[in-house]
Amino acid sequence: MHSCKKAILLFTSISWLPVSKHMTSSPPAKKACIEMKIGTHNGSFHCDEVLACFLLKQLPTYKDAEIIRTRDQKVLDTCDIVVDVGGIFDPSKNRYDHHQKTFTETMKSLLPTKKWTTKLSSAGLVYCHFGKDIVASILEKLLTDPITETIFDKVYEHFVEEIDAIDNGVNQFDGEPRYQITTTLSNRVRNLNPNWNEENADEMVCFLKAMRVVGEEFMDRVLYYKKAWLPARQLVVDAIEKRKETDPSGEIMVLSSGGCPWRDHLFDIEQEQNISPPIKFVIYADSNGNWRVQCVPVRIGSFENRLSLLSEWQGVRDDALSKLSGIPGCIFVHASGFIGGNKTFEGAMEMARKTMKDRDSKAS
Ligand SMILES: *[C@@H]1O[C@H](CO)[C@@H](O)[C@H](O)[C@H]1NC(C)=O
Ligand SMILES: *[C@@H]1O[C@H](CO)[C@@H](O)[C@H](O)[C@H]1NC(C)=O
DSSP, X not given: OHHHHHHHHHHHHTTTSOOOHHXXXXXXXXXXXXXXXXXXXXXXXXXXXXXXXXXXXXXXXXXXXXXXXXXXXXXXXXXXXXXXXXXXXXXXXXXEOOOSTTOOOBOOOSSTTOOOOOBOOHHHHHHHHHHHHHHHHHHTOOTTOHHHHHHHHHXXXXXXXXXXXXXXXXXXXXXXXXXXXXXXXXXXXXXXXXXXXXTTOOHHHHHHHHHHHHHHHHHHHHHHIIIIIHHHHHHHHHHHHTHHHHOTTSOEEEOSOTTSOOHHHHHHHHHHTTOSSOOOEEEEEOTTSOEEEEEOBSSTTOSOBSSOSOGGGTTOBHHHHHHXXXXXXXXXEOTTSSEEEESSHHHHHHHHHHHHHHHHHHHO
């Protein structure tokens, strides 16, 4: 059969990929000849099973699988793998539901210092069991390559965990949010469901559209970590190494490329190398050849800084700022104090130094 030949070819071409437990459980080429079925629930769909189905379809075994959406147990029983429905979590039987009371699985990090506590949804479950194979094949790396392991972890932390948490109703923090966030991937998937009063909407068409949206973002994220995030690490390592030449305090680092993603790396490297005192400011040239001084946040994603630029400079610009700060050539300090600009490197450095001096004078 034509489809069968295609399946065999596929298996030969990726034979360098270490196969997961699932794939070795039966002879792959033979299994791929049979139409595989992925079962999930019907009715409203959510980001978690949409991503779970997308992920499964990246595996050679399920590449051409049909997605069956039903809550009919007899039909689910005929599926080769079932996600997000059925009440069973049993990887040996390819059953990946997370709704049962007894379910408490979380993702295990490869790093001993990291511990995730968010309960998995069907997205995290499938990612946990098959994600490393998928990430390795997208990256064109071996399963055992440290880059695969690092990016597998990062993509959980910066993509999948959010979906797990939202699906399981875990708030991001305690207390009342100050405003609504309505554009997360989970929100967007929910919005792709047919409206209640749309009578003839084809749910499967909507589901497949959601899979494309989620899948594209997942792929982009994995490739971003490979192409942009990873190469930035060395720049941050270098900047941290030279920080005392930049300023004896060790609290200012100069990045050779301003647009690079430095935050994650800075936090990781500080921890790995026990850097103390923590770095407060990052200085870099912007695209116009001016210089920026940017504050390091207290943690990733926080708008609070380890040390903000002087509060009296915040929201002030140009000559008024130069006059106020006594630093010529100032361009701006953002109203929230997390970033500022000067026409020269020395000017940007001076803005950081004056801020530290002010802190030190207040401390003593
Ligand atoms: C889901 O599938 C079951 C079984 O096929 C059916 O009885 C039910 O009406 C469907 N529910 C929705 C919301 O489509
Ligand atoms: C800030 O930039 C201006 C314009 O280039 C420059 O004249 C000034 O000296 C800079 N500030 C410092 C402290 O170097």
